[in-house]
Amino acid sequence: MMEKLSTEQLKRCDDIKANYETIINNIALAAKQSGRKPEDITLLAATKTVEPVFINYAISLGLKFIGENKVQELLSKYEEYDLNNADLHFIGHLQTNKVRQLVGKVSMIQSVDSFRLAKEISNRSAQNDVITDILIEVNIGREENKSGVLPEDLNKLIEEISPLGSLRVKGLMSVPPICDSKKEISEYFDQMYKIFVDISSKTSDNINMDILSMGMSEDYKEAILSGANMVRVGSALFGTRIYR
Numbered sequence: 001m002m003e004k005l006s007t008e009q010l011k012r013c014d015d016i017k018a019n020y021e022t023i024i025n026n027i028a029l030a031a032k033q034s035g036r037k038p039e040d041i042t043l044l045a046a047t048k049t050v051e052p053v054f055i056n057y058a059i060s061l062g063l064k065f066i067g068e069n070k071v072q073e074l075l076s077k078y079e080e081y082d083l084n085n086a087d088l089h090f091i092g093h094l095q096t097n098k099v100r101q102l103v104g105k106v107s108m109i110q111s112v113d114s115f116r117l118a119k120e121i122s123n124r125s126a127q128n129d130v131i132t133d134i135l136i137e138v139n140i141g142r143e144e145n146k147s148g149v150l151p152e153d154l155n156k157l158i159e160e161i162s163p164l165g166s167l168r169v170k171g172l173m174s175v176p177p178i179c180d181s182k183k184e185i186s187e188y189f190d191q192m193y194k195i196f197v198d199i200s201s202k203t204s205d206n207i208n209m210d211i212l213s214m215g216m217s218e219d220y221k222e223a224i225l226s227g228a229n230m231v232r233v234g235s236a237l238f239g240t241r242i243y244r
């Protein structure tokens with residue numbers, strides 16, 4: 001099924017395989033250290049800049065979730081993803097006017113941070129006769145230039161979104177600030193976990209707090225130790241990103 005690969009591409013596949021095994025082992029270890037089972041943690045590969053041939057190779061190793069962060073890039077690669085064997089999520093900042101291009105193509109949008117965006121996702125999903133799962137993105141570091149709802153506005157946003165018919169809130173997502181130490185990043189992860197547990201205890205009809213998506217290549221182990229059950233890993237799996 002796979003096209004013939006160059007020596008260079010085969011070498012990259014070897015690296016991806018070794019990286020994948022390392023990540024799976026690290027996830028299993030962190031899961032156990034936090035009193036959970038390896039299978040309680042979902043690995044999502046962040047696939048920006050990565051060609052579909054390598055994404056599909058990772059899927060052939062057992063990877064079940066992939067995520068893109070730009071609509072244009074997702075659409076240009078869409079036909080090539082092996083979506084019989086993996087789920088596609090959208091994980092980047094999303095403009096309302098691009099929602100219609102995504103709905104029906106992705107099984108989850110992880111980066112919803114306004115009612116306006118949620119309403120558009122629900123409307124477009126209704127038109128397409130699908131239900132779209134979403135996560136609410138939280139700006140835990142209160143960074144001005146970052147997407148995400150502020151922690152104090154989260155309850156209100158969830159209440160507003162709850163009546164929308166064609167989407168389902170599945171949990172929370174966060175991209176904490178760049179930190180100098182593991183200790184500092186863990187504090188953000190701990191804050192997120194606290195918010196996650198807090199919201200879980202008072203969920204309404206349409207809301208399910210199943211997923212806490214946080215942690216990337218540099219800090220997915222810390223994120224799991226703080227309670228993440230989905231990590232989004234890019235460069236640790238595919239190698240350093242080359243932007244063309």
Ligand SMILES: *Cc1c(COP(=O)(O)O)cnc(C)c1O
Nearest residue numbers: 046069091216217232233234235
């Ligand atoms: C790129 C990206 C990641 C993964 O980043 P790495 O540091 O390469 O692991 C995770 N989440 C989002 C939203 C991203 O855009």
